[in-house]
Amino acid sequence: MKYLFIILPFVICHVRCIIPPYRLCQPSASHSKTGVLESINVDCAGLSVTHDCNLKRGTNVSMSATFTSNVNTSKVTTVVHGILGGVAEFFLHLLSKDGEEGVRFNGVTEDACISNVNHCDITKGEIIQYTNELPVDIHYPLLRLTVKWEIRDDQNNDLVCIRIPVEIVD
Numbered sequence: 001m002k003y004l005f006i007i008l009p010f011v012i013c014h015v016r017c018i019i020p021p022y023r024l025c026q027p028s029a030s031h032s033k034t035g036v037l038e039s040i041n042v043d044c045a046g047l048s049v050t051h052d053c054n055l056k057r058g059t060n061v062s063m064s065a066t067f068t069s070n071v072n073t074s075k076v077t078t079v080v081h082g083i084l085g086g087v088a089e090f091f092l093h094l095l096s097k098d099g100e101e102g103v104r105f106n107g108v109t110e111d112a113c114i115s116n117v118n119h120c121d122i123t124k125g126e127i128i129q130y131t132n133e134l135p136v137d138i139h140y141p142l143l144r145l146t147v148k149w150e151i152r153d154d155q156n157n158d159l160v161c162i163r164i165p166v167e168i169v170d
């Protein structure tokens with residue numbers, strides 16, 4: 001019986017979602033850390049040989065997370081960047097520069113209060129469920145990059161900041 005409890009969450013998740021090999025962001029001067037990530041799932045189309053999360057072109061990739069907020073916040077926003085490591089700047093016209101690291105993914109709903117969190121007006125200590133989708137444009141080139149996914153509070157600080165190595169695939 002004991003093993004059932006350990007294995008079950010992985011079995012349920014296996015069909016729909018994968019816990020990608022993500023990393024928490026390094027603390028940054030511009031966005032301090034105001035939350036604790038409890039769990040994450042990304043609907044990767046499998047993992048590549050290098051264990052990157054495969055993102056299939058022309059699909060919406062769902063992403064869900066549970067986090068604890070360490071602050072009161074009336075606003076939750078999503079900010080997604082693609083970090084290319086100096087290559088493939090040729091497809092910048094599909095994305096945009098905003099003065100931060102990487103290029104901004106367009107097409108992600110920024111205001112998470114509309115439908116991505118179970119509620120806004122968050123009180124310190126609350127556990128928040130978050131789900132969102134990343135549209136993977138059919139025109140993205142087939143390459144590897146790091147997706148930096150941030151969920152920010154009303155002070156523009158990071159409730160969650162993770163870096164997920166991904167590979168765009170067909």
Ligand SMILES: *[C@@H]1O[C@H](CO)[C@@H](O)[C@H](O)[C@H]1NC(C)=O
Pocket residue numbers: 058059060135
């Ligand atoms: C992805 O989501 C957008 C917005 O919800 C929708 O318009 C589009 O049809 C979806 N694309 C696919 C391939 O499901």
Ligand SMILES: *[C@@H]1O[C@H](CO)[C@@H](O)[C@H](O)[C@H]1NC(C)=O
Pocket residue numbers: 072123124
């Ligand atoms: C956060 O909100 C709670 C409940 O409204 C309040 O008691 C507390 O003082 C607030 N904390 C800060 C730092 O504003």
